[in-house]
Amino acid sequence: MWFLNTATYQLHQEQDHSSVIYVMLSHVWAQGGEQSFQDVQAIHEGAMRSLRDSTSDAVPDDDPRLLALLRNQLSPKICNFCDFARVKGYEFVWIDSCCIDKAHSAELSEAINSMFDWYSTAAVCYVFLDDVPETEDPRAEWSCFRVSRWFQRGWTLQELLAPHHNVFLSKNWRVIGTKTSLAAVIETVTGIDADILLHRRPLRSASVARRMTWAAHRETTYVEDEAYCLMGIFGVRISVIYGEGRHAFLRLQEEIMQRIPDQTLFAWGYMRPLNPLAAKCAPSDLEELPLNHLRASKAAYLCGSRAIDFRFSARFTPLSHDVLTSTLGIPIPEPPIYTMSSYGVCAPFPTVTIHLHTTKAPGLELRLAILSCQDPEGRIPALIISEHDRDSGRLLSTLKSTNPRATFTPDGIARFPPPIGKPPAFQIYYSSRAKAASGRATMSTTGAAADIRFSRSYIRLLLLPPEELAIAIARDPSTYSMRNLCIQAQRLEVQSKLSIFAYRPKTPGYVPSNYKIVLAPWCLANLQDLGYTISVDTPLAAGESTLVLTQPRANTPQTQSRFLLLHRDGGIMTIAITLCPPRRESLARSLHVTVSWGKADPAYEVMNESNIHEGISNCGDNHADRWIEGQRCFQPPLELMAKGLKPPAVTLRLIEWEEERTRVAHGMFAPNCYAIDVSIASPSLSKGLLVSESSAQ
Numbered sequence: 001m002w003f004l005n006t007a008t009y010q011l012h013q014e015q016d017h018s019s020v021i022y023v024m025l026s027h028v029w030a031q032g033g034e035q036s037f038q039d040v041q042a043i044h045e046g047a048m049r050s051l052r053d054s055t056s057d058a059v060p061d062d063d064p065r066l067l068a069l070l071r072n073q074l075s076p077k078i079c080n081f082c083d084f085a086r087v088k089g090y091e092f093v094w095i096d097s098c099c100i101d102k103a104h105s106a107e108l109s110e111a112i113n114s115m116f117d118w119y120s121t122a123a124v125c126y127v128f129l130d131d132v133p134e135t136e137d138p139r140a141e142w143s144c145f146r147v148s149r150w151f152q153r154g155w156t157l158q159e160l161l162a163p164h165h166n167v168f169l170s171k172n173w174r175v176i177g178t179k180t181s182l183a184a185v186i187e188t189v190t191g192i193d194a195d196i197l198l199h200r201r202p203l204r205s206a207s208v209a210r211r212m213t214w215a216a217h218r219e220t221t222y223v224e225d226e227a228y229c230l231m232g233i234f235g236v237r238i239s240v241i242y243g244e245g246r247h248a249f250l251r252l253q254e255e256i257m258q259r260i261p262d263q264t265l266f267a268w269g270y271m272r273p274l275n276p277l278a279a280k281c282a283p284s285d286l287e288e289l290p291l292n293h294l295r296a297s298k299a300a301y302l303c304g305s306r307a308i309d310f311r312f313s314a315r316f317t318p319l320s321h322d323v324l325t326s327t328l329g330i331p332i333p334e335p336p337i338y339t340m341s342s343y344g345v346c347a348p349f350p351t352v353t354i355h356l357h358t359t360k361a362p363g364l365e366l367r368l369a370i371l372s373c374q375d376p377e378g379r380i381p382a383l384i385i386s387e388h389d390r391d392s393g394r395l396l397s398t399l400k401s402t403n404p405r406a407t408f409t410p411d412g413i414a415r416f417p418p419p420i421g422k423p424p425a426f427q428i429y430y431s432s433r434a435k436a437a438s439g440r441a442t443m444s445t446t447g448a449a450a451d452i453r454f455s456r457s458y459i460r461l462l463l464l465p466p467e468e469l470a471i472a473i474a475r476d477p478s479t480y481s482m483r484n485l486c487i488q489a490q491r492l493e494v495q496s497k498l499s500i501f502a503y504r505p506k507t508p509g510y511v512p513s514n515y516k517i518v519l520a521p522w523c524l525a526n527l528q529d530l531g532y533t534i535s536v537d538t539p540l541a542a543g544e545s546t547l548v549l550t551q552p553r554a555n556t557p558q559t560q561s562r563f564l565l566l567h568r569d570g571g572i573m574t575i576a577i578t579l580c581p582p583r584r585e586s587l588a589r590s591l592h593v594t595v596s597w598g599k600a601d602p603a604y605e606v607m608n609e610s611n612i613h614e615g616i617s618n619c620g621d622n623h624a625d626r627w628i629e630g631q632r633c634f635q636p637p638l639e640l641m642a643k644g645l646k647p648p649a650v651t652l653r654l655i656e657w658e659e660e661r662t663r664v665a666h667g668m669f670a671p672n673c674y675a676i677d678v679s680i681a682s683p684s685l686s687k688g689l690l691v692s693e694s695s696a697q
Contacts, residue, residue, distance in 0.1 A: 116232020312412025
């Protein structure tokens, strides 16, 4: 273990850290990074070399000239902490940024696995808060101490829990309190019981779910650190493999399963109470999700993918095997033993079958796996088992509310007011895109598979009153059984290129006000091959292959895209795209598209509010968001055909051109940019469709 000498600012190594009296620094790393182990070594070697070149005498470690050079080049944080500790009488300090040789993977892995022990054996852990002044009472309701970034970082959680003594320092290195004096404030900020903070109760007395909750809203620079920073808190060890992504959090949970007999590990996600004796009174808008929805929802898997999945789980406490058996009055042969396989996590679970009678599913049969834990009201959580994929690992089923007004209390329990209006339809899609903007699964956006939260209306747990459950089993013992289940552990494999996302059914042509229309590059080449010349206000820029058609419209905040297709035979076709007024409660507008032959499109007049019915303007099929699969064929008017003229039909297709999207309504995003693809049925236009230059403009 490496230390810094407070008198000489030099690195010092000890094989047995328990033989050294040392203090540690807990801090939030600076945005630009901190000086590393290699940086400190290089600074010391450079200072020694500089002095040796200027003098022939030996340079002792405490030479004032050497110390001055070191203080000049070392960061203020390192120097100030060494000076502070030296004044307090400590010879050695440890700082995570510069006392770990991260160039050696073995040493880095050892440090991460041992860090909790190192903090627990330190004489004092000094917490440096660079965003807290000493002139403010940290116990005040809106103090900087309460909202310090230090409480939002992942690694600082173990730095708060492991040491017996924490001293908090302001940004000017002044003491503002200790963990003992500020225990009540820290308990309010973090949700950690003061008895656990002050080591009056062992850390293991808190359930697995509760410990996960402490980390739910904390962040780490690296994805893997979200798991690694929790190893000491659960007393487990896993190998450190940077680059594995979210798989690290799954490995952490697998190790917890093997070491801690606590099924609150599976009690995460949204939940709702259910009385087995009154199943016929279930909310009328509940239904079971189809298989493709299950695969896309992280709620369908046994293990969470992030600590934030446990944000509602602090309420659960574990029950012993004997207590669960006596409470339910059912035989449970033995505690579960978990086996990891390629199909998922295999283990025996006590299961019961309940029939729900709802409007959507009059005979909905739910098979529930009972977890050996309870909430403060004594209710026992149960997982809904899916009967899909019998030959492979089962998925956990979830219940979906078709009521758009379904809400959840702050502790994640569902509430269902009576349904009002038509519920929005959501669909699940699979895509080869691996990255995009983040968001909930109900949003019109994509994301990395492990980052998409399940829909708010997906209920993963049912809370069952134990007395009613015992009565229901006693009435019909056939509903109870012990089953060996193999449940898939976590959604998707790590580093998978498959991204799962969900959004409302596509409506191409529904855009924000700052939309942009471009002409597809291949379309420009095809039109030129057919003998057409494109006339637009802004010509194609040199070196560019994409023609931007959108132009500001005079005296209005809208934009208008209008271009002329002039054939070499003399015919003219006009395509105009502009915006209709926005739909109510939305920031988006519909694209209004017209095609005319032989004359310029007349100036488009903005529709009044009186022309809008139920949020949709009366423009018929001119609205691009009504086109089937984003395209429409425009036929020339019959009066032209009656005159013996044969203008060609034209098919327009809108293509999402850029990944950027704008939020236009709750849970809905629209593309900022579309490309237009023009297909013409005939390569020629009648010469009788000529118009004057002035009318074309």
